[in-house]
Amino acid sequence: xxxxxxxxxxxxxxxxxxxxxKRVDDVKVTKTDLNTLVMNYLIIEGYKSAAxxxxxxxxxxxxxxxxxIQERVEIRNAIHRGDIQAAVERIxxxxxxxxxxxxxxxxxxxxxxxxxLIRNCTSDPDGDISAALAFATTHLAPRAPSNPExxxxxxxxxxxxxxxxxxxxxxxxxxxxxxxxxxxxARVNEAILDAQGVxxxxxxxxxxxxxxxxxxxxxxxxxDIPPMDLGLDLGQSADEPMGS
Numbered sequence: 001x002x003x004x005x006x007x008x009x010x011x012x013x014x015x016x017x018x019x020x021x022k023r024v025d026d027v028k029v030t031k032t033d034l035n036t037l038v039m040n041y042l043i044i045e046g047y048k049s050a051a052x053x054x055x056x057x058x059x060x061x062x063x064x065x066x067x068x069i070q071e072r073v074e075i076r077n078a079i080h081r082g083d084i085q086a087a088v089e090r091i092x093x094x095x096x097x098x099x100x101x102x103x104x105x106x107x108x109x110x111x112x113x114x115x116x117l118i119r120n121c122t123s124d125p126d127g128d129i130s131a132a133l134a135f136a137t138t139h140l141a142p143r144a145p146s147n148p149e150x151x152x153x154x155x156x157x158x159x160x161x162x163x164x165x166x167x168x169x170x171x172x173x174x175x176x177x178x179x180x181x182x183x184x185x186a187r188v189n190e191a192i193l194d195a196q197g198v199x200x201x202x203x204x205x206x207x208x209x210x211x212x213x214x215x216x217x218x219x220x221x222x223x224d225i226p227p228m229d230l231g232l233d234l235g236q237s238a239d240e241p242m243g244s
Contacts, residue, residue, distance in 0.1 A: 035060055044193065044202040046073050063146050064198055068094075072192055079185040080178075084113035091188065095195050103143070105191055107150050108184050110139050111157055115175055118157070122165045129161055 014199040035058045042051040043062060048069040055062055071094050078087035088109055091098055114136055121127035136158060144151040160172055168176065190200040 025154070037207075040199075041202040041204050043069060044199065046076065047191070048073060064196065068196065072189055076185045079109075079112070079181050080180065082116045082119070083108055084116055087188070088113075091192075095192065095213065098191060098195055102191055103147075105187055107140070107143055108155070108192055109145075109185065110143075111153055112181065112184050114157055115160070115180070118160045119165075119176060122160070132161065135163060 015098075039051065039054060039058070039060060041065075042054060043064055046069055051066055051069060054060075056064070057070065059213055071090065075087050075090045075094070078084070078090065088099070091109075100110070115131060117132040118129075118136055121129045121132055123207060136154065138152075142152050144154045154156050156171065157175060160168070163169075163172065167177065174180065215216060
C-alpha cells in the first residue's frame, strides 16, 4: 500500500528541479546551429563588422548581402540624430516602394521630421515657426484626413508650438524625447528587413521568450525550477542603436 502510494506521489519540488536541470543539460546544440543563431542575430541587429568577421572565422556564408546591413545602419543613425530627410532619401534609394506601400510608417517619419523642425524653431525664443507650419501644411495635412490616428497625431504634434518646450505636459514631452526617434528607427529597420525577406526579429530572442514562457507555466503549477539569466534584455531590442 505504502509502496503504491509512493510510486504515484507527485515528485517533490527539489526532485523536479533536479530533473529540469538534467533535461536542459541533455539538450545538445550543434556548433552549426549555434553559428547560425549568432549570424542571424548579428544580421538582424545590424552589426556589420562583427558579422563579416564572424562569417570568416566560422567559415559560413550569410544568406543576405552584408552590405545591406550598412545601409540599414546609416538609415537608423540618421534617424537617431534627427536627420529625417537624409533617412527618407536613403530609404527611397534602398527601396523606392517601401514608403509608398506603408502609409503608417511614412506618416511616422514625416511627423518625426515635423517634430525636428519644431524642436529647432522652439529652441530659440525668437525662432521662426514658418518652416514647421509649411511642412505640416504640405506634407502631413493632406494625409491626416485619411486616418483618424494620423489626424490625432498631427494635432498633438502641432500643440508643441503652443507651449514652452521646457514646460510640456507628459503626452507632449514624449514627442520631444529621443526615445521616439529610436522607436521610429526600429520600425523602419523592421520594414526594410521584411521587404528583404529577412525575419524582423532575431531567432535567439524568440527562443529566449519561448523558454521564459515555458518556465512561467511551470512556476504557475507551483513547481520550482532554478532561475536562469540568459543575459539578453528583450526589452531593449527596439531601442538599441545598431552597431557599425
